[in-house]
Amino acid sequence: MNEITTTRHNPFIDPTLQVWNWEIPVYLFLGGMVAGMMIISGYFLFKGRHKEENCSCYYLPYISFVLLSVGMLALFLDLEHKLYVWRLYTTFQITSAMSWGSWILVLVYPILFVNILLRPPKMLTDKFPIVIEWQKVLLEKTSWIKNIGVLTMFFGAGIGLYTGVLLSSLGARPLWSSSILWMLFLISGLSGAAAFVHVIAKDAYERVLLAKADNAFLIIELFVIALFIIGLKTATEVQASAADLLLVGKFASSFWVFVIGLGIIIPLFIQLLAVNHKINHTPLAPLMVIIGGLILRFVIVSAGQYSHWFALN
């Protein structure tokens, strides 16, 4: 036997760590959605689809702007020392994923703004007529638009992988000690964003394209989850027991039912039928994908905090 008892009783630390509640999973989820939307919209710009009247690259930057701001608000709400938040921006700590993330998030806003300039809102052009001049310059230069597309995709991918690196850099939690967590969050962000754009796209071509892309993303996501689990199971004993939290332990029901079943396999099945013209497209499947992505973040954040090095004993 090996039995450990402790007199420590710190709130939110004991008996199991629970310092991050809903705010962090929501922030990671919204970060992932924005990442996916920026990649999709950047890709459309790169492909020159801005010439289409109804291209989603014209409204995705607005939605990304709102979601990113809500995500940052959630992150802010999580801080315990809120008045000191500006401290993030008086320094750059090269070894801290959170420091990288805070700076990337700040750089993303100007990029979204440049995207918005391609079709600026009336409110802005009424107040600042010069914006129309900028828009003209931009629209005349195809190579610039391609470059903006690449930059948007690049920073979108940056946010997406950062949301995973943030957790995997915290080696004390065995569930997060995986070098492919970033890939999981990035692909899940892409599948959520593709599902979302599929529902709201005004352009019929984009709707079908994104349903097909979403199916591909969901299949890749299944593979990445399998690799994530296999990676943990074949690593150290603490990591293997962390994987068991998802497979058979405390978090197994939410993992299997909501993340894998309702969040990936069933919507994938419905969407495969839809793209093969067996049934009509329905917003149900995309909705399931999006909610599944949110629950994935909740499960990983909670189970990660629960997993511990002392599980070895």
Added chain:
Amino acid sequence: MVIDTTKCVGCQDCVIACQAENNVPQGFCRDWITTEAKGKFPTIEMEIRSERCNHCTDAPCISCCPTGASHYHDVGGVVLVNHDECIGCKACIASCPYDARYVHPEGYVDKCTFCIHRVEKGQDPACVSVCPTHCMHFGDLDDPNSKVSKLLQSRRNHSLLPEAGTKPNIFYLT
């Protein structure tokens, strides 16, 4: 720091001394007593340990801190948190394999400081100085002639979770 587990009786004097010395808010603790029983009946071994932040040499709580609030002090590499720089993001709490940190009710993250305010005056940390069995020893592990180094050379000892790779600086004599 070196702690002799064969002398510790788990009286918690160190815990109370720390709370009083450092004004630790009620319901929180910077140090605590862990009892570990292992083996198979009838050869069960028990170890009583006074635990706290290990002031790790490769401290993950410092490398993950986005503001630089968590830092190594100039004297002896003691790991400290600058309250005025801490935003309370709790990354350091999640990064510590020993769960040695907590959120102070005033919003910043707090933990053992090795009583640096006492050490700088040449005194021992409060926990070390009150221990009725004198089981704790504080000193410079880099100096091969210090009492702590000599204890480690002459006695069997272990640290906690060395496999987590943080190079903890508290050693337990067995």
